[in-house]
Amino acid sequence: MVSSDLHFRIHKIKLIIFDVDGVLTDGRIVYGDYGDELKSYDVQDGFGMVLLERAGLKTAIISAKKSRNNTRRAKDLKVSKIYQNAFDKLKVFEKITKQIKISPEECCYVGDDLIDIPVMSRVGFAVAVQNARPETKEAAHYITEHSGGRGAAREVCDLILKTQGKWTEATKKYFS
Numbered sequence: 001m002v003s004s005d006l007h008f009r010i011h012k013i014k015l016i017i018f019d020v021d022g023v024l025t026d027g028r029i030v031y032g033d034y035g036d037e038l039k040s041y042d043v044q045d046g047f048g049m050v051l052l053e054r055a056g057l058k059t060a061i062i063s064a065k066k067s068r069n070n071t072r073r074a075k076d077l078k079v080s081k082i083y084q085n086a087f088d089k090l091k092v093f094e095k096i097t098k099q100i101k102i103s104p105e106e107c108c109y110v111g112d113d114l115i116d117i118p119v120m121s122r123v124g125f126a127v128a129v130q131n132a133r134p135e136t137k138e139a140a141h142y143i144t145e146h147s148g149g150r151g152a153a154r155e156v157c158d159l160i161l162k163t164q165g166k167w168t169e170a171t172k173k174y175f176s
């Protein structure tokens with residue numbers, strides 16, 4: 001059960017923005033012997049993002065690190081927008097909101113580290129994953145029960161869909 005304040009915040013959300021490393025992954029990056037980079041994404045997190053899009057909500061990724069893996073994952077999930085090498089995430093956030101003509105209050109941001117706090121302080125619904133830095137948790141309206149790369153993103157997706165009353169429509173083909 002969400003508080004009336006959270007319900008009010010979540011009800012306005014039209015765009016959900018995710019950080020990658022530490023949010024969509026567990027934060028570990030493995031380098032192979034041949035220079036390749038390996039990341040591990042949670043399939044249920046990804047399906048939650050698909051459900052958001054199915055419900056008419058937009059998704060975006062803002063990552064300070066550029067990675068072909070991020071691009072591929074975003075494409076697989078049909079993420080609306082992906083921005084990489086974004087060291088000033090607030091600047092990118094402002095660009096996104098201007099491009100799609102959406103207010104900061106209509107945005108949710110899910111982060112885990114200090115670099116995420118400027119955006120979290122501007123959005124209508126700021127989320128920190130369970131394994132986020134303490135300062136990041138302090139900036140959040142909601143802290144997930146799950147850790148990044150381990151169901152945190154899915155938790156946020158389900159929370160938004162259910163709070164907005166879009167869960168049944170987005171998932172109906174699985175329950176009929």
